[in-house]
Amino acid sequence: MTSERFAALAEKYMDTIYRLAYSCTRSTADADDVTQEVLIHLYREEKDFQSDEHVKNWLMKVTINQCRMLFRSPWRKAEPIDDYAETLQMENEDQVELFTLVMGLEKKYRVVIHLFYYEGYSVKEISELLKIPEKTVRTRLFRARAKLKNILTEEVSDND
Amino acid sequence: MTDRERIQAAFSHLHASPEDLTEVMKMTRENRTRMKLATRRIVTTGLAAVMLLGAGIAGYAIGNSFHNRQQEQLRAKYHVEENPTNDFTEFSLPEEASDGRGMTLLSSFHTGDDLKVYVDVSPVEPEEVENCFRFDSQLSDEGWRFLSYDFDIDGVHPIYGTAQIYSPDSEYAVERERVEETEEDVRQRYLREAYDAETKTLTLLCHLFTEDLPEDGSIELHVYSSDNFVPNSETYECISEIHHDFGTVSVPITSPEVKTLLFSEPKALKDETGTMQAEITGIELSSGSISWLANIQDAESIFGRFEGDDTELAAYQQTKIEWIYFLRDATADAELIFADGHTVACGGINGEHDAENGSVHLVRNLPDNVNIHDVKAISIFGETYCFDEADGK
Known part of the structure; x- marks a missing residue:
């Protein structure tokens, strides 16, 4: 990949990678590590990406894989979500509460919440990204919504 | 505002550090990889090596007839014929007679709450199995000595749990109060249902909780017997040593319906x-x-x-x-x-x-x-x- 193409893609997607990595790892240090590692993969990738959407999907898959590798490490250190939320300069208390509650969920729930609600992926697309059956994605969305019952109110339809 | 818009508004405040890109550009120029992640990979490789050592045990030849019998019993137990479910998995047995020492993966059933994994382990001496049910004889003035079949997953020690000796009727530890059988009856029943004297093979059930399992893929299940000694029943401190290592099998994880x-x-x-x-x-x-x-x-x-x-x-x-x-x-x-x-x-x-x-x-x-x-x-x-x-x- 040329340096120019890489720089343009990195600028465009590094926040996307970081947000997914943080949702997975709940650690700013690990999210930085993953972001850097994914960008290195991108730089070295010789695949002929057909579209920006193709690049994004590829980056999401690599990010998820990098996060999985991190979770095999025995020395991961958790960081307080509240402390990080305070540094994010959110607009109101509702946003802080929503962020804190979502990030307080188990990894498998917060990742599907992130992919579904933030990135706007469908259940089928999340199933392909995470390599898990669609029914598992639905179950996780269901459980996450049950845990966030007072926060999230809309149904997830079969067409999502 | 929709749920999606609210989450997008909250999460949009997360930004990667500009230093991430600077660091990456520096590394790509210098053609080096990230030392921190490289170190992590070495540790993973180290764990794999330990697991391979555990699995590398040679022994004598046995056939599959006992494994077949146990798989048949498990199919009946879970009513697989009349009540088909994707949550029951029966694994292929080795086509050729394998070495008897070690472990053979039989079947698994995902209840939704936990994953039950059935394995055959060998060799197990008959007196070892019998001693598992001779509670009183294991007590002495010095303390309590007993054998257990333990397992861990993914190379992470110490033990995840103690495997139960399989019985089609009961999957819980022997609860003598619950059955109208003498202790000897129970012992004989377990020997009959879970043990093959000819091949010295014992069927075990390993219970894994869904919340501890990875999202997908597989786990490495490592089973061994342990010599346990409890010198003081008040503190219940237990001193354990591995008695026999049956090795490791890879168990695929399927999410339940x-x-x-x-x-x-x-x-x-x-x-x-x-x-x-x-x-x-x-x-x-x-x-x-x-x-x-x-x-x-x-x-x-x-x-x-x-x-x-x-x-x-x-x-x-x-x-x-x-x-x-x-x-x-x-x-x-x-x-x-x-x-x-x-x-x-x-x-x-x-x-x-x-x-x-x-x-x-x-x-x-x-x-x-x-x-x-x-x-x-x-x-x-x-x-x-x-x-x-x-x-x-």
């Missing part, structure tokens, strides 16, 4: 005095279990991991038991309604997961697995709810 029901209005439950209050927000049904999703104030202090000292333990246990009895009784009348009209009782609870964010999963393991595709509705709290809709009718 689940039917769900989310109540449009949580069902409020209250005890007579009003001191215990809970809201049931939804139900999950899988072929081997039903889970009630409950919101409870201070759920973590009731159903979370106990972190107090010994003086607080009794009060914690008492509170938890009172809650379990309350919730068990409140859900006791539940019945699954099948397409052909027959019903199966599914009320009560017999386990729970650790609470999180004020929410707890209360689990009832079903006595026989059900075909969830045939289940149309559930009768609970005096109403009937279809699994495809959340309102009573």
Whole structure:
């Protein structure tokens, strides 16, 4: 990949990678590590990406894989979500509460919440990204919504 | 504002550090990799090497007849013919007679709450199995000495759990009070059902909890027998040594089939005095279990991991038991309604997961697995709810 193409893609997607990595790892240090590692993969990738959407999907898959590798490490250190939320300069208390509650969920729930609600992926697309059956994605969305019952109110339809 | 817009607004404040890109550009120029991640890979490789050592045991030849017999029993136990489910997996046996020492993966069943993995291990001497049921003879003035079959997963020591000796009728530790059999009867039954003297093979059940399993892929299951010695029954400190290592097998993880029901209005439950209050927000049904999703104030202090000292333990246990009895009784009348009209009782609870964010999963393991595709509705709290809709009718 040329340096120019890489720089343009990195600028465009590094926040996307970081947000997914943080949702997975709940650690700013690990999210930085993953972001850097994914960008290195991108730089070295010789695949002929057909579209920006193709690049994004590829980056999401690599990010998820990098996060999985991190979770095999025995020395991961958790960081307080509240402390990080305070540094994010959110607009109101509702946003802080929503962020804190979502990030307080188990990894498998917060990742599907992130992919579904933030990135706007469908259940089928999340199933392909995470390599898990669609029914598992639905179950996780269901459980996450049950845990966030007072926060999230809309149904997830079969067409999502 | 939609849920999606609210989450997007909150998460849009997260930004990667500009230094991430600077660092990457520097590394790509210098053509170096990240030292921190490289070190992590070395550790992973190290663990794999240990696991391979555990699996590399040679021995004598046995056939598959005992494995076949056990697989057949498991198919019958889970009614696989009349009640097919994707949650039951039967693994292929080695085509050729393998070395007898080590472990053979037979079958697994995902109840929704846990994964039951059945394996054959060999060689196990008959007296070892017999001693597992001779409780009294293991006690002496010096203490209590016993053998157990333990397992861990993914190369992480210490033990994850103790495997149970398989019996088609009972999957719990021998509870002598529950059966009208003498201790000798029980011992003989387990030897008959779980042990093959000719090949010195023993069938074990390893119980893995869903919440501990990876999202997908597989786990490495490592099984071994342990010599245990408890010198002082008051402190119950146990000194264990590996007696025999049966090696490691890779167990694929499949997510269970689940039917769900989310109540449009949580069902409020209250005890007579009003001191215990809970809201049931939804139900999950899988072929081997039903889970009630409950919101409870201070759920973590009731159903979370106990972190107090010994003086607080009794009060914690008492509170938890009172809650379990309350919730068990409140859900006791539940019945699954099948397409052909027959019903199966599914009320009560017999386990729970650790609470999180004020929410707890209360689990009832079903006595026989059900075909969830045939289940149309559930009768609970005096109403009937279809699994495809959340309102009573």
